Amino acid sequence: MSELNEDTTLKLMDEGFRDRLRRVVSGLRAAKGSGANKYAKFELVRLLGAPALTLMLGALVVIGLFAFAVGQAISKDREIEVDVITPETVQLDEIKEEIAKIDDMNEPPPDVNIPSDAPSVSDSPVDAPNAQVSDVASVAPVMTKSPLIMKGLYGTLANRGGAARSGALRAYGGSGVGEDSVLRALRWLKTNQDPNGSWAKVDKTDPVAMAGLALLCFLAHNETPSSPEFGPTVEKAMKFLVGSQAQNGVFGREYTHGIVTYAMSEGYALTKIMALKDAMDRGIDFIIKGQQPQGGYNYGFGKVDRFDLSVAGWQFQALKAAKMAGCSHEGLHDAIKKGIDFLKKQAYDPTKGGFVYDGKPGIQANGGSRPSMTSAGVLCLQLLGQPNVAEVRTGLEFIKEMQCKWDSTLPDKNAKSQAGKNAVYTWYYATQAKFQKGGADWESWNKQFARQVIFGQQKDGHWEGGDHGGSVYTTTLCVLMLEVYYRYLPTYKQVEQVEEVKPASSDDVKVEVG
Incomplete structure (x- = not known):
């Protein structure tokens, strides 16, 4: 189009x-x-x-x-x-006074009391808060393209569209059955989207975070506002998310903020819509300012005597996506460098060869490795440009025997927690980490995870029974797993550094009169 x-x-x-x-x-x-x-x-x-x-x-x-x-x-x-x-396009923040309810949020939402020790009930993250988000104001952000020159999908995103996606499915062990499963899930998300662009009616977990995860699923399938089938769905989600950003750049709690900034970065990389660039830049600025001096993150972006790798994982994914999108924040490079140092020298547990859930900033972990956090730590190092370091190698060895088996018994809807059910959070990270490495370990994991995840899908296209959250949370993480074949180029195939997008010069457009 x-x-x-x-x-x-x-x-x-x-x-x-x-x-x-x-x-x-x-x-x-x-x-x-x-x-x-x-x-x-x-x-x-x-x-x-x-x-x-x-x-x-x-x-x-x-x-x-x-x-x-x-x-x-x-x-x-x-x-x-x-x-x-x-x-020059008028920037979105020039009309943010029109969105009064959002503008009043001059500070991040207050954090709840979180115990400093890791939860004992699950090897998954603490549930996302049930933040109540009002509908986006009627003055919706305008999706205006930037004057940047794009030479097609680039770098690690190159396999997402058309023939490249089909080729990646064949090359890395995907299947037509898996792709059909993805499409049925995307259509379920399309059908169940609220008019304001969220999915609050089908999943009360956190409307902003769930919309961010859903948008990541569509973007991974190369769906943009111009897509014939999913274009309106994508656009409404983008407008809802951009309109949910506070004046200081925050989207919500720490998990929410990392997820949505991640989605804004990927959205801008694929579409060059200026409203998304503005949201990405301000979201990244908040992440960089909220980073602990030692490189980690904690609940509420607090610079306290505790780090939380589960929180940090989403911030690192957002930083990587922003870098790929060409974010020019002067602190981005140092934030990534500090993040790498944090992962290797604090979150990594040399006694077990894995990664820990939490610890004290500046101090090397000593015991407490978890499969979920090891999967997250390995993937973050891979994404941040460290795929061959010792911490990645031993981390992959730590999760080598991990099993993926879907329990089709639906959880008790009256239970206070779904922890202990299908570990989709752990599988989300493990699937990507093993794919990035490739080889026999990936081939073995691919044979079991894809079959089990597809087996757990409901007839209408969604998933139930995840370890946390509701149907949108579980569905989106399952979709992102099944899109792994083409979502990013595996690190062992990445020969060159991703070239950052640069603005066009004035010499690119010429008019000859004569």
Whole structure:
């Protein structure tokens, strides 16, 4: 679909033209700098659109050249180069005053009391909080593309689309049955999405976090707002998430923030939508500022005498995705470097060869390795560019005998916790870590995990019975597992560093008059 058609599709999903025009006229009369005034300016740029403004600029150039030609003798074969400059898109934060409920969140949501010791009931993370999130305000963010030049899907994302996805499925042990399972799950998510872009009606766990996980599933399948079948679903999820970001850049609790920043980064990498870039940049800024001096993270992004690898795992995945998307935050490189140091010198347990759930910042772990956290620690080191270090090798050995067997007995809906059921959180990390390494260990795991996960799928396409959360949580983690074949290029196939996306120069567009 062309950019013009995509923009037109996106405009049709907003409020009516008369309502927008009325708000624009009212906003232009409002006090300068007010939310209504900024919205009016924002909407004028949107209504005119970059193509219209570029056409106007081109017309002015032609008129100027014609006037010059009247008074000057110009040879017929003379060439004149004209740089066409795309007008700057008004940034999303200029109209955030319009979203009053969200703007009032000047601080991260208060954290609940979390015991410093690891939970004893499960080898999985503490449940995400049941944060109540109001519907996104009517002033939805505009999905405007940036003027960056893209040369197709790049680097580790190159296998997500079309023929490349089919080739990756064949090359790395995927199957048509598995891909059919993914599509049925994506269609279930599409059918059960709320009008505001969340999935709160089918999963009360945390609307923002669940929307972030769902969006990651669609993006992994190369679905964008221009996709024929899933485009509206993707766009509504993007708008819901962008609208859920507070003025200080936070999306919610620590798990939620890492997950959604991860989704914003991947979304921007695939679509170049400026609203997603703004959300990514501010989300990454919050992650970098919330990092402990020793490189780890804790609940509430607290810089206290405790680190939590489960919390850190989502922040590291977000940092990696932002780097791939071309995030230019000056602190990104150092945050990744500190994260690597944290994983190797604090979260890694040399006595067992695995990784621990929590510990004291700056002190090497001594016992307490867990399969779930070892899977997470190994994957994070792989994603952060350390696939061959000793900690990864011993970590993979620690989880080598891990088994994946789906228990189809649905959990008691009245139980306070689903812990101890199907360990989808552990499998989510283990599947990616083993895939990134490849070889016999991956082949063995692939034979059991894919069959078991597909076996657990309900007839309508979703999954129940996960270790935490509800149906969206369990479904999205299962989908991300089954998309592993094409979601990222395995590290043993990555020869070169991912090239960061750079803005186009003014020489890229030329007009010859002669």
